[in-house]
Amino acid sequence: MTFRTLLILAAAVVLVFGALLAFRPGERIETAAPPGTPPALVELLPLPLPPELPRIADGPDYDRCLEMLRDDPEEAMRFAQAWDATGGGEGALHCAALAMIGLGEPDRAAERLERLAAGSRSGGLARASVYGQAAQAWMMAGDPNRAFGAVTMALTLAPTDPDLMVDRAVVLAALRRYGEALEDLDRALAQEPERVEAHVFRAAALRHLDRAAEAMGAVERALALAPENAEALLERGILRQLRGDIQGARADWERVVQLAPDSVAASLAQQNLALAELGPQGR
Template identity: 65%
Template sequence: MNRIRSVLLGTLAAVLLAALAGTALVLVQGPEAEAAGDSLPLPPDMPRLAIGPQYEECLGRLRRDPEGALAFAEAWDGAGGGEGAKHCGALALLATGETEKAAERLEQLARTSAGSTPARAAVYAQAVQAWMLANQSGRAFAAATMGLTIAPGDLDLMMDRAVALGTLGRYADALGDLDRVVAADPERAEAWVFRAAALRRLERVEQAMAAVDRALRLAPENAEALLERGIIRQLRGDTAGARADWQRTIALAPDSAAADLAQQNLALNEAGPQRR
């Protein structure tokens, strides 16, 4: 995957799966702002809003010193740094936990930027993810929709909008976006995971199992896929299989949001029968 979403996907995946779960075996918890601070900056292949050494230096500082990057961006912006300074500053705010402020700035920048369509779409995607981390799913949906008006084929934005739709309880709409993603890129494992969750929430459990099996064929050690398959197995009465999947989730990604949810599911599984 590209863009900032490679950093945030683990958290967003668990958030979407939690929102789509519809079962007492998954406890919905909002994403934590500090998740944005882990190895935040843009990969080198992402379309840039600006060029030049100051932009690259500011983005590079995000990796090791987000507060320093914020100070650098603010000083640079005050000296006429333009879109590059504003973009780096917004990402630095996200990295330091100011998720709502970062989302507002990223969305405004994506809307008004003179940059290329791919670069603007990438910034819209960052705004979507920042809104999600700020627990503002409605704003995330709106930002994703605006991004898709300028880049209707952007699969990352479709994925991000599906996440927002799932947390809003709009499962059929989320499934529509996910269907478009897997039609365009059938090798995208995380899209199959999210699709499985949406199908299950729509009570299409057998189709959900087929989708998560597809995800695990593509990525056998995908923690979110194992979390989801465990939920489906539990719904089908396969308690032992569910337990094995959740234990594997924790072993593969012990510090992830998916592992936290798997641990909660295991505890509830041990405490008594499934409740809906």
């Protein structure tokens, strides 16, 4: 699974699915994105090293620096700085920016990635990739407004890229612009109809638009494609509880914990289970 997929899944759990189920039947669930939550994702997610995406540079030093990021971002930063001092160019700048994410500074990383994308001599697809990484870093820094600007720039350069469409949908959901998020997800699914996470995010967007029946159809489509997808089961549990199916909701959340016990989805499923145990009087 790529960095982009992992980041989108975790960010969507926090920003799309919300604080989860501190509600009574008939109440509308509001998204909860507490200040400071996204930066915690830095400790949960791998660094952005997507080898299948366009690269901003080539060469052994670039490969070496990116490889260091996986295990030792501090060493990668030292290497990038020394390389930059000897003419490392865009490759050194890119590696240094990515190292900042691993060092817990996603806001500084995002700014550097945006500058690099704006001034790069690389092709449009490579620049779009870097803008996309900047958007992801802004999300990790808890700034979806800046993330929206970066990912929209990426889509200007690569308007048919379904990855970027899904990225922007997550950002729009964080901004509570669920209708626009749905539009981007529909565009992405028109190109890749079996993209599981897009169906899950579509279900969450539809739920926030009070279209619960359509949301259930979307999440069931995701589960038809991937029956053990933890994020899809988490979302179906929410929809089942909205319907009053407490037993079904619990079964989904318990399955999430079994399938991915160390994931963000499992943590939220456990919170839901605890709330369900308390019952309406304890919420």
